[in-house]
Structure formats: C-alpha cells, structure tokens
Amino acid sequence: MPVCESVDTSAANWATYDKILTTIEAPVKFMNVVDHDIIANGQAVTKDLGLTLNALRSGDFYTSGLDLGNVLTQVVDTEVFLY
DSSP: OHHHHTOOOTTOOOHHHHHHHHHHHSGGGTEEEETTEEEETTEEOHHHHHHHHHHHHTTOHHHHHHHHHHHHHHHHTSOOOOO
C-alpha cells in the first residue's frame, strides 16, 4: 500500500516492544506464583493483571490493552530476574 510504504520507520525505537515479545514467548521462564501472587520478573503483578482482566470482562478493551501494555512494559524494563 502506498500510504504504508511512505511511513518513515528509521527513527522508530522497538527495543521495549522486542523485549516484551521475547518475554511473552516463554512466560514460564519469567513468571511464577508465590503465595497467591503472580510474580513476573521479580515484581508482583497480581493487582495490575486483575485490573486488566476486569476491564476486559466489562468490555473496555481500550483500557484493558493499555493496562496490559503497562504491566508488560514495567516487567521488561527491569533486568531479567531468573529463579
């Protein structure tokens, strides 16, 4: 499509996006359940994921997507914690 081909992608920074993809491709390597909490890369994300699911269940897909993106960005922007 001519419109898509005209987009300049040279200035794009995909580092966080690439980290998220690498992380979610193998979630068992960075996620664990400890005392009823979901721990992702050393951070408790149970409450944040709960908010994401509540928004999804209520049909608020925009907020759900934003919340999930924020959780994933928060988790991958730290050094990878291996158990």
